[in-house]
Amino acid sequence: MRWIALLLAAGLAQAEPTVPNAAWSQAWLDQAYLPRHAALTQSADALASASKAFCETPTPVQLDNVKQDWLITSQAWRAMDGAPAGPMVLERLGRKIDFRPTRPDDIEAAIQGSEINNAATRGLPAMEYLLWGNAQPKLQLAKLKQPERCAYLSKIAAQIASDAHVLDQPWSVYRSELAAENAFFRENLLSEHINLLLSSMSSLQKRMPTAEGVKPEQFIEWRSGSSQAQWLAQWDGMNLALQAVLQRLRDDGASPIANKVQQDIAQVNKNCRNLPTHLAQSTASARLACSKSVATLKAIIEDQIGEQFDLTLGFTEGDGD
Structure with missing residues (x-):
């Protein structure tokens, strides 16, 4: 795995630290890290589904559903960011999913070109702008009834879910490495x-x-x-x-x-x-x-x-x- 090679080359610790055993190391991951990753991927999947459903039927109720799922997903991400670890750091997940400051002009331009490779036009902050505007939530339903705007919202949500799931295997590999002979x-x-x-x-x-x-x-x-x-x-x-x-x-x-x-x-x-x-x-x-x-x-x-x-x-x- 690419991230393992990077971590091996990083030389993160210079002192002679206390060395936990395999059981303790994996238990820490199981109790404090993997559940937060699971919460993020599950909420991101729900956000992607809700966004797609809203674009198919753009009603106030459906918009409220998307907003609620955004809040849950964003807080799940913040919980992950509260205590990050190897895989999410080396994949630079924060830049992909939480680029700040929000750049409305870039987002508006991207809507016209359907481009989400620019970190400033994707992720949770971009979705927040599309869902609430500049703290003008009542105006957003009419805007999001524009097909290209709603399609962009849905595309961002799908990308957030995809980015979160990129870490599924690295977390599993990291857990195995914590029990390795080396x-x-x-x-x-x-x-x-x-x-x-x-x-x-x-x-x-x-x-x-x-x-x-x-x-x-x-x-x-x-x-x-x-x-x-x-x-x-x-x-x-x-x-x-x-x-x-x-x-x-x-x-x-x-x-x-x-x-x-x-x-x-x-x-x-x-x-x-x-x-x-x-x-x-x-x-x-x-x-x-x-x-x-x-x-x-x-x-x-x-x-x-x-x-x-x-x-x-x-x-x-x-x-x-």
């Missing part, structure tokens, strides 16, 4: 996955602007009004992957570190879960408290978990895409 993938498991978690935490902070007077357009998914739900989906994916790390800390006799991380996770939940559905309606102080709690959690992972497991932690915010 321990390379297990040796790099903690370093790679925790680095990617840290990168996602940086992304999560960027999704929570903390200044006074921010405009709705500064919040990702402002068109669909789902910025808080999307933020929490990414956080929940991250939190799910962290639970195995906490258990490993306890197994290694580092319960005090695990307990402190668990306390910091609880603080993120306390500060972030009760913000308004539209994050633009939240106060700057509330958003700042949420962002700071994520920063505190990120710091202890970088410092204490990295030291406990003897990991090299040094990915940048751009890694993971």
Whole structure:
């Protein structure tokens, strides 16, 4: 597999890390990664089907169905992005399915030419624009009754499903490699996955602007009004992957570190879960408290978990895409 060769050449870990055994490694994948992939592919398939049905019968009810499936799929993607790993990184799935910022002019031009090879004219952000416009949802039904526009919507949805399913086999191969006689993938498991978690935490902070007077357009998914739900989906994916790390800390006799991380996770939940559905309606102080709690959690992972497991932690915010 191409992605395996790339990962072997990457040299992701420079230190001598803690090496999990095959059973633990595969259990982490089975519990925290593969279910999120399954949720993404299932929701993307439903989105593709709903989009096709809507274009055949473009009614308000059918449009609502597509919007609901888009919300589910987008949150499933955000959960995956909360804790990415080898296959999705090396396939650059984020660029294919979640290219930002949204470029309406490019999308409008693409509708006329039926071109979706440009990353800016495909994926979930492009669908959000077609379904909600620039926060003008009531105007979109009439627009989407135009055959070429609806056909483009359906084509994007089908491409999202196809892109998600590209990872079906790589995830299976990755799982097998974690039990291989050659321990390379297990040796790099903690370093790679925790680095990617840290990168996602940086992304999560960027999704929570903390200044006074921010405009709705500064919040990702402002068109669909789902910025808080999307933020929490990414956080929940991250939190799910962290639970195995906490258990490993306890197994290694580092319960005090695990307990402190668990306390910091609880603080993120306390500060972030009760913000308004539209994050633009939240106060700057509330958003700042949420962002700071994520920063505190990120710091202890970088410092204490990295030291406990003897990991090299040094990915940048751009890694993971």
